[in-house]
Amino acid sequence: MKKVLPILLVDVVLxxxxxxxxxxxxDEANALTGxxxxxxxxxxxxxxxxxxxxxxxxxxxxxxxxxxxxIVIWLCTLVGGMLLRVVSGQGTAFSxxxxxxxxxGVFLLGWRxxxxxxxxxRAVV
Numbered sequence: 001m002k003k004v005l006p007i008l009l010v011d012v013v014l015x016x017x018x019x020x021x022x023x024x025x026x027d028e029a030n031a032l033t034g035x036x037x038x039x040x041x042x043x044x045x046x047x048x049x050x051x052x053x054x055x056x057x058x059x060x061x062x063x064x065x066x067x068x069x070x071i072v073i074w075l076c077t078l079v080g081g082m083l084l085r086v087v088s089g090q091g092t093a094f095s096x097x098x099x100x101x102x103x104x105g106v107f108l109l110g111w112r113x114x115x116x117x118x119x120x121x122r123a124v125v
Contacts, residue, residue, distance in 0.1 A: 007063045008050065014107040015042045015077065021103070041088060042104075045080025049073035066112045074108040 019039040023031075053061060053072045061069045078101050082092050 004063055010111060011046055011050075011073065011077075011108060012043065014111065015039065015046050015104070018042070018100070018103050018107055022099075037090075041084030041090065042077055042081035042100075044084050045077040045082075046073065048080040049076030052076050064112055064115050066109055066116060070109045070112040074105055077108060078104050 016035070016039050019042060020035055023034055023038055049072055050063070053063060053069045056072065057068065061072075063069045063073070078097075081100070082097060085092050
């Protein structure tokens with residue numbers, strides 16, 4: 001659990017940052033409540049991704065790995081987040097889906113790729 005909690009926290013922070021950037025770019029009001037309204041579907045999708053990764057790989061996939069954990073977590077965050085937005089009456093315009101897929105991919109896969117590169121470098125030294 002000590003190894004997993006920091007990884008989960010990084011994912012949570014990055015999802016919240018994604019939502020905050022989106023709200024900021026649209027000059028939306030109600031900072032905290034608005035952020036929570038925007039973030040909860042994606043945080044729900046993130047939780048689904050973590051549960052799916054554990055169910056599929058049962059400790060065989062480190063959550064900090066790009067493949068398969070990062071891919072599973074990213075896709076579940078995106079798809080689950082969009083489905084929860086639809087259920088809650090929030091928008092899911094095609095352009096938003098593309099932006100969300102790209103930014104969440106860069107965030108959730110990017111930090112894992114950097115982490116893997118650092119770990120490989122550390123192993124060599």
